[in-house]
Amino acid sequence: MRARDFKKEEAICEASIDLINRKGLADTSMSQIAKQANVSPATIYIYFKNKEDLLKQLYLRIQREASQSIFTGYESFLPLDESFKILLRKAYQHFLRKPEHFVFLEQYSNSPLIEKIDKTEINDYFEPLYNLFDRGKQNKIIKDLPNEMLLSFTFYPIMQLVKYHQSGRLRLEYNQLEATLTMAWNSIKKDREIDSFISFR
């Protein structure tokens, strides 16, 4: 019996991501993937049930990898704002390092395929960030807003900047990234009376 060749699985994944990013989900066929991965079309079906499954597994493992890269080594005893910036900085840097992953995630999660993903698993990946928000809210350091709002003004703007970076429209230098992280933090930190009138309860 021949053992499973993890190199082959890797090649399939890489080829898939590359092709999907360049040609799109709509215009990437299993045979193209096979060709680029240097395997037979039939081989893909040893590692993945079908095309839908292949795409789903890609999405999940990219999310998993991002989550690990962002949240491992995360020290929760640091001051909240430090922790916050560390996480966002790592997120930014992770996706700068893995632009293909970022592009794939964006394409996948803006397609209807996303609806077949079990959301609870994905939410687990964000757990540490949610915990941070919750602690901040309890300690009256972060505005008492739903996590979705907090993400909208912190995580997603950063992700938007990753996009700009990758398109070449705006590439932040180190100082600028730091200033941006501060800006994100300021937008959710509870430091002035003016914020008090925002209420979601």
Add this chain to the structure above:
Amino acid sequence: MRARDFKKEEAICEASIDLINRKGLADTSMSQIAKQANVSPATIYIYFKNKEDLLKQLYLRIQREASQSIFTGYESFLPLDESFKILLRKAYQHFLRKPEHFVFLEQYSNSPLIEKIDKTEINDYFEPLYNLFDRGKQNKIIKDLPNEMLLSFTFYPIMQLVKYHQSGRLRLEYNQLEATLTMAWNSIKKDREIDSFISFR
């Protein structure tokens, strides 16, 4: 290719958007569109050169319509913060009213198809917002940051909230939207020394 029956063209566009939103760009075929629009596949080719052209035209007309809906009636003599909030509020409301358009735009612009779009045309649509940013920066009311950054902390967070709304995860009520607009404005308005160290030049 020259349009005649406006009803038919409309039917084709609506069917396309609906199918693409529900099944995805990858899984929507010309014959499916034809069937749902109650026309012959051949008829689509009277109004659109081919599939790529159809998708492109859809994208452009949705962008155009959004731009019109957001920027018409916009009074530039109002105070900047008022103008700013008006625009964002209109953007939010427009896409709440046209969720199919929003979903389509997200899917299209996160796919490689977006690269074939002439960006200058799209930028025109955002012109008024860019002007507003520029005026604000000149008058030292808005932080002296690239427009991409300003968009990342104002327009895109709002768009993210539209997404949350549509997925049902978080539906803002009127007061909450207003608070959010203030939050967006606060994040880019230049009102304290602390901001001064952020520099992009």
Add this chain to the structure above:
Amino acid sequence: MRARDFKKEEAICEASIDLINRKGLADTSMSQIAKQANVSPATIYIYFKNKEDLLKQLYLRIQREASQSIFTGYESFLPLDESFKILLRKAYQHFLRKPEHFVFLEQYSNSPLIEKIDKTEINDYFEPLYNLFDRGKQNKIIKDLPNEMLLSFTFYPIMQLVKYHQSGRLRLEYNQLEATLTMAWNSIKKDREIDSFISFR
């Protein structure tokens, strides 16, 4: 609009029957059929929903044609034995004339595909023969046996002889066929006390 080309449908049917008879249900592909029928594979799907449907339609139309060929012009006022022989003779001759039809029917109805056929429709095709049996039983001319038994000793032996004919193992001449029909009739006609002990009630 182009009109449906009945020649094409005919060509598809003929090619299918020929290939299935020569290579078997298992080894006949849609593209082989298309090639032999001189149409594109896609064209078959204009006339038939899918492969299963194609085969089913073939079966049904061959049965229908056989039934028409055997039962049209059938005069029910003749003596029962005459009627009986006429029908069997026509059945024998029909399938000798259409050996491809006979072979196809045998292959199809001995495969699991037969289970998806609505049996009531097929039974309708045999109606006149069943009626004849029933009349014969009422008039005490034919043994009082279930139609299945009567068929087993009349229709099916004749069909078996068609098979032998086609394989070349035994080709009946006219006189021999007539003798055989008499033999079939004798086997079910009620003419001697000896039969009386056979009872199915």
Add this chain to the structure above:
Amino acid sequence: MRARDFKKEEAICEASIDLINRKGLADTSMSQIAKQANVSPATIYIYFKNKEDLLKQLYLRIQREASQSIFTGYESFLPLDESFKILLRKAYQHFLRKPEHFVFLEQYSNSPLIEKIDKTEINDYFEPLYNLFDRGKQNKIIKDLPNEMLLSFTFYPIMQLVKYHQSGRLRLEYNQLEATLTMAWNSIKKDREIDSFISFR
């Protein structure tokens, strides 16, 4: 290709017959067989040269088994009619006991695969029946007809009744079977002048 593990070979055969009967020759694949037999696809090729060979071996061994079951213990010194009925009764009962075998044989022998079978071997299996017919003809007890005709009115009607039994359309009870055997015998026994005009020479 040399067999070792008898259990495995049996499992492969049983799985094949079951699948072919349920799904058909066309829709039964080697891997399906392997899965149902709880072996690797590669294992099948240890016992059988290829798929065609597998099917052929199945056919041959089922025929062989039927022949043994029907003809062993057959006492040729009994009166002809007794012998005749014994054989047919055994045939009927054998296939009632092994419906899967019957169904497989019907499907196989009505497909073009049958043409690759060496007919002389099969005929050997029927030898005792042919001998019986020949003796009967010599002794002027059985009509002087070709064996094919005699089979058509005796063996095949009985087989047709097996089919009806299995489909549930007509299940003979013991008495009815006996009556049927008499009917079959009557149809070929030479007992009246009327038969004399049937001639095949």
Add this chain to the structure above:
DNA sequence: CATGAATGAGAATTCATTCAT
């Protein structure tokens, strides 16, 4: 002997597009 991995060829079906009316 036995296996699961691996595969090129080919399966059924649909695709985007054009044709003929």
Add this chain to the structure above:
DNA sequence: AATGAATGAATTCTCATTCAT
């Protein structure tokens, strides 16, 4: 302008078979 028929090319996926262990 509008259509359903028609199609060659391409799709996803499975097949029978062989390989490497």
